[in-house]
Amino acid sequence: MVGSYVLRRFISVILVIFVVATATFFLMHAIPGGPFKREKALPPAIQRNIEERYKLNDPLWKQYVDYIGNLLRGDLGPSYKYLGRSVNDIIREGFPISAHLGLVSVVFALLVGVPCGIISALKQNQWQDNFIMAFAIIGVSVPSFVMATLLMYVFAVKLQWLPAAMWGTPKHVILPMLALAGFPTAFFARLMRSSTLDVLSQDYIRTARSKGLSWGAVVYKHVIKNAILPVVTYLGPLIAGIITGSFVVENIFAIPGLGRYYVTSIYNRDYTTIMGVTIFYSALLVMLNFLVDIAYCWIDPRIKLTDAKE
Amino acid sequence: MEYSAEMFKPINKDIDSAEAIVRPSVTYWQDAWRRLKKNRMAMVGLWTIVAILVIAIFGPMVSPYSYSDQNLEEQNQYCSSKHWLGTDDLGRDLLTRIMYGARISLTVGFLASLLNLTVGVIYGGISGFYGGKIDNIMMRIVEVLNAIPMLLYVILLMVILEPGLQNILIALGLVYWLGMARIVRGQVLSLKEQDYVLAARSIGASNWQIITKHLIPNAMGPIIVTATLNIPSAIFTEAFLSFIGLGVNAPMASWGVLASDALQSFRSYPWQLFFPAIAISITMFAFNFLGDGLRDALDPKQRK
16 A cells, blocks of 8 residues: 555656656747757857757657657756756756755754744743744745845854855855755744644643643653644755755855856856756655655654545 | 602514614624734734835835936945935945835736736636536646746746746746645635535526635635735745846846845945845735734634
């Protein structure tokens, strides 16, 4: 039963990735004049390379079949701007840095946001709650580029405690991490607060208390375990947010990650890189969502594996 | 003291007046408004939005400068009595540009939300009302679309459509209706089983009448909440797109464009970045507070 659910979900993942790749392909061909034609003539080497790779003189259906075939082999094609570099090279170079930064931010958001939400709920309407929720509303309202520039201004330009740009040492991670983690941390705090309040009003909490369990044990054994479930479902959208956040944060802090390459390729209208990175990130997110769903069923046995969605 | 019969008279002579309702009944909307008024943060948000709207509409008319007036002798000035929020690198008055930016950002927010509302209500309404196979297929499509990171596709659409206000609206409108469609579908699914729908049907109301007179008005609460919360996310997305170079065209400027332009010279002239950033943040605050308040006010079931 578990196996068939996983298999069915996996098939839908493949389907979504296929839809994504197809949509991207036809959007690419919807650009007036085609994606590879511009006012300025291309260097002949690239022109040849592109025509060879994409077989632009073939009929559309054949181009499409070839394109999907290349994708299946994991080949995203050459970069349109950088001579002799493929989109795969760019991803190989940039993604580890972005993944590092993103992972650190997710961990920060979980370690700070979740406990804050629990404290807020346990101290409902007391000063701790008001304090944390005031911060949380700032966190969800301030865009990441505002957060990033503010942090940079205060801690790098004025106080000069931390470096303002570049990448390499742990010190370089702190400011971009804070900028990137701002929204998810605040969101987790709010989510965790409401789900904890929900759990606290359940009968089994009263039962646990009345059988003589200490307050600390009740919170640890019953409240947190049940209240954390919504946080798990939010992990998918969270990672999507971290990825798009990295587009601006990496740019502001001049971090040589994939997000920065992506924005540069938008500025340069480097179509093949834009398409390639879009497909890469989409596939990554769809896969991660799949893993989160599977993990969710495993964490919460109450969910019927046959049909997880309503 | 003596009591005589003359001192007494029977009340409620006619049974009709006893049954009459003295005060007008409180409608759902009056009740919601009463609840909203009690929520201080939501009211602060509401009045802030009104103030921003007034500034956006009338501010540029009062200002002695226009958003494109360049004055190269007054580059990069700090706040002064002549230029309240200083000037940018081409000597343009920053306050005026921010007020114009408010027009663009708010237009994007409201129109994109309206577009999502229209598409979402129609799609979700059809799906929920007809149910069965149609619902199954339509919701499968939503599920597939929902699994795709939409912001990446907004970016892709903007790259293909070329930047510009109209195209931002198209891109935002095309991709962000999913949440609305799901909510409307859920509402319609549960509402159409209600007895008053059966009653309406039994006296011969058409599908169209049932949808427009019964289902949509009753689903209005969640629809309004979702639409209100869609506005800040549209403004947010527009600022984000502008920031990565896919916004409106110069010399027009949304808040995102202003912030992005100021980033280059941010170390020397930080205020050029801070003022548009503050404008965005205040607007986000206001809409988030109002949206949260509306949710509490319009959805009494959720309240504890």
